[in-house]
Amino acid sequence: MKRTVHLKRNLLKSAIGFHGHLGPYLVLGLRMGHVAIRTLRPRGLHELSATVWTKQSPAQSCVLDGVQVSSGCTLGKGNLRVKNASHVQARFRRGNRFVVIKPTEQTAKLLLTVSTRTPEDRLHKLALLLSSMPDQHLFVAKMGTYARR
Numbered sequence: 740m741k742r743t744v745h746l747k748r749n750l751l752k753s754a755i756g757f758h759g760h761l762g763p764y765l766v767l768g769l770r771m772g773h774v775a776i777r778t779l780r781p782r783g784l785h786e787l788s789a790t791v792w793t794k795q796s797p798a799q800s801c802v803l804d805g806v807q808v809s810s811g812c813t814l815g816k817g818n819l820r821v822k823n824a825s826h827v828q829a830r831f832r833r834g835n836r837f838v839v840i841k842p843t844e845q846t847a848k849l850l851l852t853v854s855t856r857t858p859e860d861r862l863h864k865l866a867l868l869l870s871s872m873p874d875q876h877l878f879v880a881k882m883g884t885y886a887r888r
Contacts, residue, residue, distance in 0.1 A: 746770070746870045750809065758804040763853055763865040767827065767877075768805020770869065771840045774880055775810055775831035778838045784811050785818065789831045792824035798853045798862075802827050835885045840878050 746769055751761070758765050768791075781787040789812040793799050803821060806812060806829060812819040827850075828841040842850060849865065869877065 746773075751870070754805060754808040757808055758801065760859070760862070761866045762798060762801055762862045763850060763869050764798050764801035764827070765805045766866045766869045767842065767846075767850070768802035768807075768829075769809040770805070770874070770877060771802070771829045772806050772809025772812070772831075774840055774874060774878060775829070775838055778880065778882065779831060779833040779836055781811075781833050785816070787812055787831060787833050788818040788820075789829055790820045790822060791827070791829045792822045793827045794825060795821065795823050797855050798857070799827060799850075802829075832885075835887060836882070837885065838880055838882050840880045843876060843879055846872075846877050 750769065754765055754769055755761050775787065775789070779787060787810060789806060789810060791803055791806055793802050807819060810831065826847065828839065830837055830839045853862065853865065
C-alpha cells in the first residue's frame with residue numbers, strides 16, 4: 740500500500756454531485772473504496788461488500804457517501820452495512836478475502852478538527868489534503884481471509 744492516489748477529477752465531481760459538497764470524510768470514504776478495489780479486485784458490482792463503522796451523523800457519516808461512490812457498495816443494493824461507532828473504519832469483503840481499513844493516528848488527529856460547524860473553506864482544504872496524501876500516511880490496511888466452513 741505504498742501508493743499515492745490523486746483522485747480523478749470525474750470521480751471527485753461525481754462524489755460531490757452525489758453528496759452535495761466536498762469534505763474530508765467524503766474523500767476519506769472515496770479513498771477507502773479505492774484501496775479496497777485495488778486490494779480485492781472485484782470483477783462485478785455484486786462481488787464486493789462492505790461494513791463501515793462510523794458515527795451515524797455528519798460530519799463523520801459523510802464517509803458513507805464516499806464509500807458508495809468509489810466502491811459500488813451501496814445501501815440500496817444491500818452490500819453496504821453501517822455500524823454505529825465513535826471512530827471510522829471499514830471492512831471490505833470479496834469471497835473469503837477481506838481488508839480492514841482505518842485512518843492512521845495522524846489522519847485521525849486531522850479529522851478530529853472537523854465538525855458540522857467547520858467553515859466550508861477549511862473543509863475544502865482538508866479534503867484536498869486527504870485526497871493527495873500517500874495511502875500509507877492516510878490508512879492502516881490489514882488483509883485477511885475467512886476460514887471456509
